[in-house]
Amino acid sequence: MASKRATISDVASLAGVSIATASKALNGRQDVRAATRERVLAAAAELSFQPNALARGLISGQTRTVGLLTSDSVGRFGIPVLLGAEDAFGAGEMAVLLCDARGDAIREQHHVRALLSRRVDGLIVVGESTSPRPSVSKDLPVPVVYAYGPSDDPSDVSFVPDDVGAAAMAVNHLLAMGRRRIAHITGPTHYKASRDREEGLRQALAQAGLPQSGQTLSGPWSQRWGRHAAEMLLMAEPEVDAVFCGSDQIAAGFVETARERGRRVPEDIAVVGYDNWEVLSTETRPALTTVDMNLEQLGRTAAQHLFAAIDGKATPGVHKMPCQLVIRDSTSPPGVS
Amino acid sequence: MASKRATISDVASLAGVSIATASKALNGRQDVRAATRERVLAAAAELSFQPNALARGLISGQTRTVGLLTSDSVGRFGIPVLLGAEDAFGAGEMAVLLCDARGDAIREQHHVRALLSRRVDGLIVVGESTSPRPSVSKDLPVPVVYAYGPSDDPSDVSFVPDDVGAAAMAVNHLLAMGRRRIAHITGPTHYKASRDREEGLRQALAQAGLPQSGQTLSGPWSQRWGRHAAEMLLMAEPEVDAVFCGSDQIAAGFVETARERGRRVPEDIAVVGYDNWEVLSTETRPALTTVDMNLEQLGRTAAQHLFAAIDGKATPGVHKMPCQLVIRDSTSPPGVS
DNA sequence: CTCCTGGACTTAAAGGTTTTCGGAAACGTA
DNA sequence: TACGTTTCCGAAAACCTTTAAGTCCAGGAG
Numbered sequence: 001m002a003s004k005r006a007t008i009s010d011v012a013s014l015a016g017v018s019i020a021t022a023s024k025a026l027n028g029r030q031d032v033r034a035a036t037r038e039r040v041l042a043a044a045a046e047l048s049f050q051p052n053a054l055a056r057g058l059i060s061g062q063t064r065t066v067g068l069l070t071s072d073s074v075g076r077f078g079i080p081v082l083l084g085a086e087d088a089f090g091a092g093e094m095a096v097l098l099c100d101a102r103g104d105a106i107r108e109q110h111h112v113r114a115l116l117s118r119r120v121d122g123l124i125v126v127g128e129s130t131s132p133r134p135s136v137s138k139d140l141p142v143p144v145v146y147a148y149g150p151s152d153d154p155s156d157v158s159f160v161p162d163d164v165g166a167a168a169m170a171v172n173h174l175l176a177m178g179r180r181r182i183a184h185i186t187g188p189t190h191y192k193a194s195r196d197r198e199e200g201l202r203q204a205l206a207q208a209g210l211p212q213s214g215q216t217l218s219g220p221w222s223q224r225w226g227r228h229a230a231e232m233l234l235m236a237e238p239e240v241d242a243v244f245c246g247s248d249q250i251a252a253g254f255v256e257t258a259r260e261r262g263r264r265v266p267e268d269i270a271v272v273g274y275d276n277w278e279v280l281s282t283e284t285r286p287a288l289t290t291v292d293m294n295l296e297q298l299g300r301t302a303a304q305h306l307f308a309a310i311d312g313k314a315t316p317g318v319h320k321m322p323c324q325l326v327i328r329d330s331t332s333p334p335g336v337s
Numbered sequence: 338m339a340s341k342r343a344t345i346s347d348v349a350s351l352a353g354v355s356i357a358t359a360s361k362a363l364n365g366r367q368d369v370r371a372a373t374r375e376r377v378l379a380a381a382a383e384l385s386f387q388p389n390a391l392a393r394g395l396i397s398g399q400t401r402t403v404g405l406l407t408s409d410s411v412g413r414f415g416i417p418v419l420l421g422a423e424d425a426f427g428a429g430e431m432a433v434l435l436c437d438a439r440g441d442a443i444r445e446q447h448h449v450r451a452l453l454s455r456r457v458d459g460l461i462v463v464g465e466s467t468s469p470r471p472s473v474s475k476d477l478p479v480p481v482v483y484a485y486g487p488s489d490d491p492s493d494v495s496f497v498p499d500d501v502g503a504a505a506m507a508v509n510h511l512l513a514m515g516r517r518r519i520a521h522i523t524g525p526t527h528y529k530a531s532r533d534r535e536e537g538l539r540q541a542l543a544q545a546g547l548p549q550s551g552q553t554l555s556g557p558w559s560q561r562w563g564r565h566a567a568e569m570l571l572m573a574e575p576e577v578d579a580v581f582c583g584s585d586q587i588a589a590g591f592v593e594t595a596r597e598r599g600r601r602v603p604e605d606i607a608v609v610g611y612d613n614w615e616v617l618s619t620e621t622r623p624a625l626t627t628v629d630m631n632l633e634q635l636g637r638t639a640a641q642h643l644f645a646a647i648d649g650k651a652t653p654g655v656h657k658m659p660c661q662l663v664i665r666d667s668t669s670p671p672g673v674s
Numbered sequence: 675c676t677c678c679t680g681g682a683c684t685t686a687a688a689g690g691t692t693t694t695c696g697g698a699a700a701c702g703t704a
Numbered sequence: 705t706a707c708g709t710t711t712c713c714g715a716a717a718a719c720c721t722t723t724a725a726g727t728c729c730a731g732g733a734g
Contacts, residue, residue: 005478007690018714023692031712050454054391054400055690058719063391065455068435079416086437095451098405098435100423114432117387118402141342223620249616256593279586279616283560344720355684360722368682392720395689 006047015043026051057119065095066306067115069136071149072103072128076277077295081126081147084299088307094121103128112137122306125151126299130160131192143309147302148295150318157309158318159302161293163193166323167200170244170272170291175204177331179242179270181213185229185254186246187221194218197246197274213240221246223280226253234261241269242331248273248280248290255284255330270331286329293323343384352380363388394456403459403643404434404452406445408470408486413614414632418463418484421636425644440465449474459643462488463636467497468529480646484639485632487655494646495655496639498630500530503660504537507581507609507628512541514668516579516607518550522566522591523583524558531555534583534611550577558583560617563590571598578606579668585610585617585627592621592667607668623666630660 012022017036025032025040026049032040043049057063068085070078086096097115101108115123122142127133127149135153136144143157150158174182184201187194198216205212214237219225226249233240234257245251251273255265263269265286273281273290281288298321305315349359354373362369362377363386369377380386394400405422407415423433434452438445452460459479464470464486472490473481480494487495511519521538524531535553542549551574556562563586570577571594582588588610592602600606602623610618610627618625635658642652 008692009690019691020693020715021713024713027692033712036712050450052395052690053455054395055719056692058389058391058395058690058721059692061719065434082435083437086435090437090448093451095455096435097402098419098423098433100420100427111427113387114430118390118432223616249620253620277616279560279614283586283590345722346720356721357685357723358683361683364722370682373682389720392689393722395691395720396722398689 005052006044006049008049008051010047011040011043011049014047015040061119062121063119064093065097065118065120066303067097067099067111067118067120067123069108069111069115069123069125070098070100070128071108071125071133076275077148077293078126078128080295081299081302084296084301085124085126085147085303086299087296088300088303105134108136112140116141122310124302124306125149129191129193130163130196131190143306143314145302145306145309147299154318155316157305157314157316159298159305159321160318161295161298161323162320163196163323164200164203165320166274166291166293166325167197167244168204169200169323169325170274170289171201171204172208173289173325173327173331174242174244174270174272175208175210177242177270180210181237181240182210182242182244183213183233183237183240184216184244184246185226185233185250186216186218187250189218194246197244201244213237219250221249223249223253223256226250226255227257228253230254230257230261234258234263242271243269244272246274248275248277248288251288251290251330252280252284255286255288259285266330266332272325272331276326281326281328284330286332289328289331290326291323292326294321297321342389343381343386345386345388347384348377348380348386351384352377398456399458400456401430402432402434402455402457403461403640404436404448404455404457406448406452406460406462406473407435407437408440408445408462408465413612414485414630415463415465417632418636418639421633421638422461422484422640423636424633425637425640442471445473449477453478459647461639461643462486466528466530467500467533468527480643480651482639482643482646484636491655492653494642494651494653496635496642496658497655498632498635498660499657500533500660501537501540502657503611503628503630503662504534504581505541506537506660506662507611507626508538508541509545510626510662510664510668511579511581511607511609512545512547514579514607517547518574518577519547519579519581520550520570520574520577521553521581521583522563522570522587523553523555524587526555531583534581538581550574556587558586560586560590560593563587563592564594565590567591567594567598571595571600579608580606581609583611585612585614585625588625588627588667589617589621592623592625596622603667603669609662609668613663618663618665621667623669626665626668627663628660629663631658634658 008022009019012019022040025037089096099111123144125136126147132152133149135151135156146158150160217229251271265271273288276290276292281290345359346356349356359377362374436448460481462473463484469489470486472488483495487497554566588608602608610625613627613629618627
């Protein structure tokens, strides 16, 4: 360990100037002769001087730090958002203080207080699902932006994936591929994601003037459920020629069972998944056409808007972020391998 | 936004005492009459006073903050470590400053400087693989602990999973289940993880006086490779009665292809995976027996040792953390379903 | 009555940096 | 020489908290 950290006054005395001058030289301000600045910079380098961010923050009132609060244990969806945010922040000189509330409101309040006491410049709250969640707290002295899971207070700023639009896009893709008997297997109905994706399907089918093939099948977000639902669906609606699944896990299960039952994917049945979870979507046979929610991008956008809010220009409301359809082999047009 | 944050002097004047007395009352120190403390506490509550952690840190030299530096984009293995660390820290009053170096040494140095300038009390570096990585920097003024990926400098403190021991444990489990012709499919040989796991296999087989069934098959860490390797193995070594796979992805691919080729798992061939990545290990048919590296526990331990190091008691060296065999259906004894 | 003790509280310094303002030197002009 | 202007630099305040040292007073001992 280095003996003791150099302060600006060490730099100043080594360079033979006052503290004020050293500060000005270091911060690239005017009113310093070039030669003097040179000397100060050399002294700083020699002492490997690092300005104390605490002292600096104490004066400026800005810590260049934001809090990132995750409700659930940084699940499958929190990670990319977090990465995107960290990316946007890290590009500048921001730092991210990470807190995990473990889904506990008490702990969340505790973390908010801790972050505030550290004088963060802003807060990003990333939800565990797209269902609205309680606003983190009224009257916080810093701006707050919600990512993935929106706040239930419309005057807050939230960024969520456009599940309805993405589902419609997926179904329209199936229609464009010539499919007409489209079924839907998805997650539990208490998830807003399930309801939104079903709504997108409904809209797309209505616009095409087609009925849905069979009832929507709801169950857990698991591969096991996908297999089980496949059995049911193939029995009840043997004519089905496409399935829109609410997640890649479900889609992977469906594909597996369909194969076993002798249905060819995509020749007999086209399949679309959701999430673009690559360990599943690229490893099934055939690889899955699926919806990518662009979560990293969403996280970046949330972070950028937090910057804007810190600078005073907030944009309240729930912002729906576009998703993207990743087309792979599970939806090739019939007859084409 | 609240108008202006209350400072301790606001509290003091509202309570009608000096700043020093307010500080003592708030921090639960002696030399304050009970009635006075009462008044101060009431005033603090009324103003919802939050002590400024910056000012506090400036004095004490302790920020109660640690930096968490991930080399790769917080991959599959970084997350649990991160969670465990955050858990251990959050139990107290520590906060975690998250930085992602994106595998870039320059960016890493940049982040280290930024963290140092924020006066973190310590650093945790989590690697992207178990291969040793360059020490983050010599002569840092704060202690550093490496998690998952060890430092190449033995005088640093590192915590890594005991891959050799875990692989031996997995193979011994297969032996205990009566398997005698054990094959090995694993990842690229330039991963230390691959080499360690193969070494564990070798030791267990040597101790049992048995040869390995066929050569070790090395390829990508993917399900696809697992399927491909299965084809090769079943062709070359049709008698094989157990396979130890270097990852759950490989194991999932193996199981799938073995099924298709008419081999029953576990009756004909027992399979052990590695990582306990639940989306795979619990969703294959049958569910996979697999090695869990206890990464959350590893992260917690690393964090606790960082505390110790901050308090002056470091424990240099590479510490191998025990893994755990999670036994599921893919290794039931032959004859038992 | 004086002296001492100890409790309760206040004053002031310290921690590292930024910033405002004033001062001094150098130089040009009348 | 006197004066104004420009250029460069330094003193000191401010940010908020903690803490060592000091003040004041009441009460007990001698």
